[in-house]
């Protein structure tokens with residue numbers, strides 16, 4: 001039975017990164033309306049950089065194993081949607097922190113890792129067009145990620161509560 005589950009490392013990384021990404025989507029979207037009350041962006045940046053480090057480790061680890069076999073009830077179409085969604089989630093888990101790092105490097109505020117030590121800025125000046133582009137991509141990708149996470153969670157809940165198969169339990 002145990003070989004039908006994702007391995008322990010994959011499950012741990014999945015849930016740690018999921019929590020951090022959900023917190024960061026919320027911090028990113030709330031920072032503007034709450035700007036006068038609390039500064040959320042320094043925490044947002046440090047959590048985002050943590051996601052970058054963990055995702056690089058996760059992808060390296062992911063390349064060393066194959067996913068457990070699909071339950072028989074999953075159709076080829078559903079597999080295609082799942083594999084595409086997972087791939088795009090990996091792309092966004094890298095692209096959001098990287099674009100954030102790029103345009104924040106051009107900003108006036110210092111970058112730190114939870115205030116513990118300085119995080120290096122990339123050599124990008126304020127008037128470099130890459131900074132503006134990275135900022136726009138960050139914003140658009142943030143909303144794309146929100147949409148994909150909602151789709152992904154609805155799919156997991158559908159498997160668990162409607163189809164009553166093992167898909168959610170094998171990631172738990």
Ligand code: HEM
Nearest residue numbers: 021024025028029045048049051096097100101104139142
């Ligand atoms: C999991 C990683 C991340 C996610 C899901 C994420 C998501 C978001 C979202 C949804 C927004 C609101 C849209 C906007 O105002 O542009 C935002 C804003 C922002 N993000 Fe991120 N982000 C991540 C990582 C980072 C990193 C690593 C940095 C910098 C080192 C960063 C810097 C910023 C800044 C400065 C803003 C405010 C932009 C503004 O007000 O114009 N983000 N982020």
Ligand code: HEM
Nearest residue numbers: 018021022062067082086089090149153156157167168171
């Ligand atoms: C921001 C949040 C999340 C991200 C970025 C994310 C990302 C991913 C990725 C990339 C995979 C593919 C794993 C692989 O094969 O390498 C995956 C699988 C999975 N995720 Fe998430 N996830 C998130 C939240 C959630 C939540 C909240 C749930 C449950 C309600 C969930 C349930 C699952 C399940 C059941 C699988 C296994 C699907 C399968 O067996 O094919 N995820 N997730």
